[in-house]
Amino acid sequence: MKVETAQFGQIEVPEEQIFSFERGIPGFESHTRFALIELPEGPFAYLQSLEDSHIALLITEPFVFYKNYEFDLPESVVEEMNIESDLMIRNIVTLNIKPEQSTINLLAPLVFNVANKRARQVILHSSEYKSRHPLWSNHESSTPIEKAGE
Template sequence: MELDTAQFGVVDVKEKQIFNFPKGIPGFEEYTQFAVIDLPDGPFSYLQSVQESQIALLITDPFIFFPDYEFELSDHAIEELELGTLLMIRCILTLNKEVSKSTINLLAPVVFNLETQRAKQVILHSTEYSSRHFLWSKEEPSLADKAGE
């Protein structure tokens, strides 16, 4: 399938790259289909809306940057996604002009069911993770950085 993207122009994506988000993604609820487009030479991908070329979120495997990252999914999320053993976890990044200040949202990982092609951004409860962990260090953002949340 050919997909029009703002970042790369027209790209060819396979059906296995397209995931259905039944309730959309927070902030983009009306968009329910996204393709995972891997970037060459690195651990980053784009989560590209199939319906709107201008909507693309930069994502990455959080375990590469935070090997101790762990959480439990609620029974509701497991049931909603019909999760089995084939799943993928990615987190959304926010790039900053100063690359060292780029952040990763560990509070709301995106969970992909690789068997059913369903996905959901899950907001974790009872956790100390935030939506703005610095990607390049394990330090917490300053209060000034958190003010924008």
């Protein structure tokens, strides 16, 4: 599928990388179809809106930065998304002019059902995770909660 992007112009994205966010994403509720555009180098990707070429969120695999990141997915979400096994988790990254001050939203992961191409941002209630954990940290052995307090 040809996708128009503000960053790369028009690019070809395989159908298997198109996901439906039936509820949209908080702040972008009217945008329900997104393309996952993997970047060739590193752990980052763009989540590109198919409705607006100027809306693209930088995302990453959280386990690259927080090896101990874990949460329980609410059963209601598992049922709604019809999740059986093929699950992918990504988190939104907020870049800063000073790269060392960039953050990752661990409080609201993006959950992708790879099998049926449905996705949703899930807000973790009763969690100690924050929406702005430091992305870069020199303390590899620290837990996410310890890192967030630095």
